[in-house]
Amino acid sequence: MMPLLEVRDLVVRFRTHDDVVHAVNGVSFTVEPGDALGLVGESGCGKSVTNLAILRLLPQPAGRIEGGSAVFDGTNLTSLPESALRRIRGRDIAMIFQDPMTSLNPVLTIDEQMVETIQAHRDIGKAGARARAMELLDMVGIPEPSQRLRGYPHQLSGGMRQRVMIAMALSLEPRVLIADEPTTALDVTIQAQVLELIEKIAREQHTAIILITHDLGVVAGRTKRVNVMYAGFVVEAAPTGELFAHPLHPYTVGLLHSIPRIDRAEGEPLIPIEGAPPDLRDKPVGCAFAPRCAWRIERCWTDTPELKDAAHDGPVRLNTDGSGEIDGRHRVACWNVPTPAEARAGRPLGRRLPRSTAGPAPAGEGESGS
Amino acid sequence: MVKYIVRRLVGAIPVLLGLSLMVFAFLHLLPGDPAVAILGEHATPAAMERLRETLGLNKPLSEQYLTYMGDLLRGDLGNSLVNDRPILKSFMEKFPATIELSVVAMLFAIIVGLPLGRLAASRPHSLTDGAVTVVSLLGVSIPVFVLGLLLQYFLSVQVQILPPSGRIDARLDFPQVTHFMLVDTILTGNLEAFLSALGHLVLPGIALGSIPMATIARITRASVLEVANDDHVRTARAKGLSEARVSKRHIMRNAWLPVITVIGLLTGYLLAGAVITETVFAWNGVGSWVVEAINNHDYVVVQSSILVFAVIFLTVNLIVDILYAVLDPRIRYS
């Protein structure tokens, strides 16, 4: 089955007067119908930028797609003329954003904002569009929809606003919904509700979801596959359960060991990942995670690893809960993958190639001691 | 909404009181002997005594203030010390001239400034943007009197395509009903006079309106640039709306809020600038009347006019605030 959306080797850079920021450095992933893909990574890893690039919503004029492609249903979105792309935005691929407070126009009523979305893509009168809007508000669980329609965004709570955003995004029954940190700005109790809602509607309308988040907990229950991103690269990709059970990339291992988990023994220490993400203004050389990686070898400093199938005996195509097949491969980008025992322990367990602590020195500075 | 309006009105009261106090102080608490200040040192004691009686300066201060407030509330601003006419009456006769000038200046500022600002914002950091920035900088930096004189020199003296001063060709004569030159000329059906009046408005209008024009261009540019980067604009684009729609409903709708506030503040500038512009262009409005009064030591005219101007300024700002509330629902429902 042809993937609905295929992103291949996408490169995005931001160019300002003084700097170049290498935000996305060759990212590839696919989304299939009925899929639920999680994009996980810390702030600045490029997960949001990648998705903004798909719809060409990057801040202008700084943000530019400088390589790769994003093919939706056979059409390359990166080279599509603006007028054609506009038809796809909102109608075939919809996006909701992190902060519902600032993502809605404060001076227009909810009604006006929802109706304009519907009327932009369908030949339908105001009354018809308004009726549909009421339906949608009802579907997302907003009480007294007719009253809410006449109101303004600032009169709603954060959770409500996000529901409105979801309603608006799904008003044209898009094939793909991109949810960029939809719950980060909300209270914890509301988070679960909103995620629940997204999942439910996606199931009912057969919408594929891309769920972007930095929170592994969000990803755990709600996605079928996960891509872990770091510094503009995808470093690991696997079905969700597989990723949590058998993490392969040192970064993923680190992430999983730095959060508290019920299935771990009490008293086991949390192991933070030391250091900080690289400055994206520097051109990436070698593996981006090398400076913080406990498994690094000489090669990591010079050669950028590519995402490759890991040796693993799961099926290539997984059939999950009867809603269709998804890509069941487990892929990782690493020259020195930790063993399962090391992954469980969260640190290297003495063997194999000597660890190299020395690396190519940043320009102009001497090397620090081993 | 009504609550908001009431709150603003109530908030204006202490300011109005303060203004009246201030002007009262200016008039009745002159440093030194007011009679000397007004009549000069060589006036006869009898004349000075008469003046003191007229101004009520011999009574205790509190009584003076009460009389003053009473007069104010009845609309009595006192009489001119020069010709003893009621100030309010003279003001009403001369004010239309100032209004005409100010309105033309503001129209010029908005019609030129707003599109310039939008243009610059649509092409940030480009040559067009740079040009607009330079023009606004110049516009803001050339004071009214300098610009007025320059315009007079180049367009009236050298080239003579526009009249240098006055409100209308002095040779034309017709009854003045409203004292609005444009209106009066229309009422008498005199096309030549109308065109003359219009022509006379050009130079002073541009001179007075240049700083507001530059300010509006700057604010518009900044505001549009700021809103264009807002999240909700991104959402609008993500919904697949056309660029025209995004620009109109999502960018401009939010961007011109600060511009409206600025226009309110600029009215204050126009009122003050009118004083100077009218002097340069021999424009027969309140501004030149005030300057004349200063030279004649007619302080009652000066201070009373300032009071009226301040009240007008306050009122305009109040209207702007209300307008802002109408346009921004966040203010309305807070």
Next chain:
Amino acid sequence: MEATTVSGARIGPARRSRGLFRDAWGRLRRNPPAMVGLFLIVSLVMLGVFADLIAPYDPLAGRLADRLQLPSAEHLMGTDLQGRDVFSRMLFGARVSLMAGVVAVAVGFLVGGCLGAIAGVFGGWLDPIIMRFMDTLLAVPSVLLAIGVVAWLGRGLGQVMLAVGITYTPVFARLLRGSILSLREIDYVIAARSAGASRMRILVRHMLPNALTPMIVQGTLSLGTAIVTVTALGFLGLGPPDPRTAEWGVMLTDSIRFLRIAPYLLFFPGAAIVLAVIGFNLLGDGVREALDPRQRR
């Protein structure tokens, strides 16, 4: 400067910061329009300071026989109605006009700052009274307020400086009060955890720069408008009572009647005023960008 963590992981070089004002000066230096502005201002100030050395003639005295001469080798900028050398008057005028602008802003800065500080620090019933008073001052458009004050006090350069200073008082008062109010919050938090007076002193040393920054920006921007207002009052005849005084605004009054035959009487003082204002505007914008960490628009 590189750092390594305990396990040997490397962290990239840190970006060094050298204190608010030195950083700001660095940014200012790299801002071409601001430097142009600074150059303009410094030049005009220098011309004013060294006026008695540079000026070829006495700015106050002239021979009637020489009056209204066009610019020539003898009189670089021509002569005025009284036969006085315009160039010399321009140089001494720089002193008067620029100084008047600076003093006016200084008055506004100090008086407004004090009032704002009192309102912010002591609060209570002082706060609303002071701020209402400021509102009253703001209700009158500034040039008119200045005219009113000068009409009240009588004409003269000092009166003009005071009057214009009064018109700037509300702006500075509001600014400083606002800064103090927002910094007070931090004060209480630290005070709860603090361990002695030394912390307080550090606070003052950090608080003050933060509170003063918007004032400095405003001050620089206000210098431009102050020059305009001061010269405008001079133009209207409210300035120095001695008609011989060299002040740019006063010189422009003289030019009105002789535009046709002596336009240079308009050009030179006019250009000087415009250059001064442009200079302060450019510098002010630059100072604002340099001191505002948000930068870049």
